[in-house]
Amino acid sequence: ADLVSPSVRFAAALGFTPAVRERMRQRIEARVGRSWSAFDAAALAPSLDAPLLVIHDRGDGEVPWQHGLAITHAWRGAGLLMTDGLGHRRILRDPDVVAAAVAFVNGRTADRGIRTSAATDPQATPLEILMSV
Structure with a gap:
């Protein structure tokens, strides 16, 4: 329901190190202007x-x-x-x-x-x- 576990699987499939995955997260957050946690579907769902x-x-x-x-x-x-x-x-x-x-x-x-x-x-x-x- 969150983006953390899919990003870990995605990074592992592509052979990214944890540091590269972290930079990916930071770049995505900077580009969309929202934190990773803002995209947790289960947290957003009640609204x-x-x-x-x-x-x-x-x-x-x-x-x-x-x-x-x-x-x-x-x-x-x-x-x-x-x-x-x-x-x-x-x-x-x-x-x-x-x-x-x-x-x-x-x-x-x-x-x-x-x-x-x-x-x-x-x-x-x-x-x-x-x-x-």
Whole structure:
């Protein structure tokens, strides 16, 4: 939910030292005029009321699914759609996930969101979870 852990993974993937990652953080803060902590989604979420559907895969190797859960819990009325086996990128091409996202954007779940508890059923497909609310 914050930028620290993704920046650590990003820097490690590129072979940056901690000193280089720190300079990267400083340059980004200088460029955007805000501190790193200003971009913590879970901290910002309570002040936001736009409809939100977080879609996250339990096996995401780049961003832990707990980050999606934290944002969902902090954002009033947010829904969470958990998937399995899609990882960080295949989730974008999965037909059921795309259908769920399109339905959400079209307002089919804007009033109620998707309940986190419904999304924890490991046997349910994304579309089944969406339609169950």
